[in-house]
Amino acid sequence: MKYSRQIIEIGEEGQRKLFESSVLVVGAGGLGCSAIQVLAGAGIGKLGIVDGDVVDITNLHRQTIHAGKVGMNKALSAKQFVNLLNEDVVVETYNTNLNSDNARELTSEYDVVLDCTDNFKTRYILNSVCVRQRKPLVHAALMGFEGIVMDILPGGACYQCVHPSPPDEIGEIGVVGATPHILGAIQAVETMKLLLGLGKMLVGRALHVDLLNMEFYEIKIERNPSCPICGNI
Numbered sequence: 084m085k086y087s088r089q090i091i092e093i094g095e096e097g098q099r100k101l102f103e104s105s106v107l108v109v110g111a112g113g114l115g116c117s118a119i120q121v122l123a124g125a126g127i128g129k130l131g132i133v134d135g136d137v138v139d140i141t142n143l144h145r146q147t148i149h150a151g152k153v154g155m156n157k158a159l160s161a162k163q164f165v166n167l168l169n170e171d172v173v174v175e176t177y178n179t180n181l182n183s184d185n186a187r188e189l190t191s192e193y194d195v196v197l198d199c200t201d202n203f204k205t206r207y208i209l210n211s212v213c214v215r216q217r218k219p220l221v222h223a224a225l226m227g228f229e230g231i232v233m234d235i236l237p238g239g240a241c242y243q244c245v246h247p248s249p250p251d252e253i254g255e256i257g258v259v260g261a262t263p264h265i266l267g268a269i270q271a272v273e274t275m276k277l278l279l280g281l282g283k284m285l286v287g288r289a290l291h292v293d294l295l296n297m298e299f300y301e302i303k304i305e306r307n308p309s310c311p312i313c314g315n316i
């Protein structure tokens with residue numbers, strides 16, 4: 084009964100597939116909060132949540148699942164939300180920030196990984212470790228009213244094909260709450276499509292979202308044959 088409206092679209096077999104799947108969300112900030120809500124509601128069997136930060140009052144305008152949890156670890160706060168929303172979902176929390184020492188271990192047992200991080204260093208590490216394991220990675224990044232989403236799948240372009248060298252970290256950026264809500268929801272639905280084998284993925288193209296002008300458009304993405312990460316895999 085719980086999933087009856089979703090089963091009309093994806094069928095009982097699809098629902099079973101979601102329940103047998105595991106997804107790791109790296110970062111329980113704006114993007115992560117949005118993706119976690121959708122994935123937990125959809126009945127993903129196991130959700131891993133990685134975040135070493137605590138909820139701050141300045142997060143709540145966009146990270147609404149952390150309501151009432153200022154000072155609590157974000158991964159734990161997100162788990163409490165998921166437990167209330169859907170008791171079917173098993174949640175593993177990792178009170179740490181992903182780095183080059185723990186990235187492989189954190190990601191290895193999950194079917195799909197979501198890049199919901201907010202800095203270039205972690206994105207490059209996550210891209211490298213997922214590409215080397217041939218593990219699907221759904222990437223998003225944003226600033227202000229704008230953002231971008233792309234699926235990094237085996238055989239397709241990786242993050243480093245698109246961004247060959249890391250730019251300088253920007254520090255604290257402006258963001259309106261709607262931007263991560265929309266982009267995180269897109270990451271979640273891309274994850275569901277991937278697990279179910281449905282539709283057309285964001286491969287060979289990235290989706291650029293400009294909410295200020297309300298324009299959604301594709302950017303063509305090409306694999307770089309000499310990419311140091313995916314070039315020889």
Ligand SMILES: [Zn+2]
Nearest residue numbers: 241244310313
């Ligand atoms: Zn590459």
